[in-house]
Amino acid sequence: MFNDIGPLELVTLIVLAVLIFGPEKLPKVIQDVTRTIRKIRDFSESAKQDIRQELGPEFKDFEFEDLNPKTFIRKQLDNDDLGLKEIRNGFDLKKEMAEVADSVHGRDSDASPSPAPSGGRVDMTKKPEQPAADDRPPFDMDAT
Numbered sequence: 001m002f003n004d005i006g007p008l009e010l011v012t013l014i015v016l017a018v019l020i021f022g023p024e025k026l027p028k029v030i031q032d033v034t035r036t037i038r039k040i041r042d043f044s045e046s047a048k049q050d051i052r053q054e055l056g057p058e059f060k061d062f063e064f065e066d067l068n069p070k071t072f073i074r075k076q077l078d079n080d081d082l083g084l085k086e087i088r089n090g091f092d093l094k095k096e097m098a099e100v101a102d103s104v105h106g107r108d109s110d111a112s113p114s115p116a117p118s119g120g121r122v123d124m125t126k127k128p129e130q131p132a133a134d135d136r137p138p139f140d141m142d143a144t
Contacts, residue, residue, distance in 0.1 A: 005013075021029050048064060055062060066072050102108070106125045 017029070018026060052059065052062065066075065103125055
């Protein structure tokens with residue numbers, strides 16, 4: 001619940017509580033707050049049990065954490081019935097990115113043969129142009 005509170009923030013909250021409630025009333029306030037949290041947890045657990053009983057035996061494996069979309073998707077993607085693990089394991093992201101980088105930079109990659117120009121494919125790679133010895137580099141008005 002409070003996983004993102006650091007030690008400095010916790011000390012600040014304690015100092016504020018002592019200043020607001022005073023050292024005499026602070027233990028009573030802490031007891032009241034913990035009692036209220038305990039009642040809320042008990043109410044929540046009893047509501048979960050009532051819902052499970054009302055749903056019946058076919059939903060005995062139902063978990064309320066599955067209602068979180070992130071948890072639901074993670075659970076469904078880890079399911080072996082879909083065959084996604086084989087697809088994920090067969091996909092080599094580093095190799096694909098290297099091939100894309102090679103094609104962008106105009107280098108020939110060793111893993112894939114160069115496409116034949118007669119195959120109906122257009123070569124979209126940018127070929128580096130060799131400037132003449134006395135040519136100046138292009139001037140970009142927006143860059144200066």
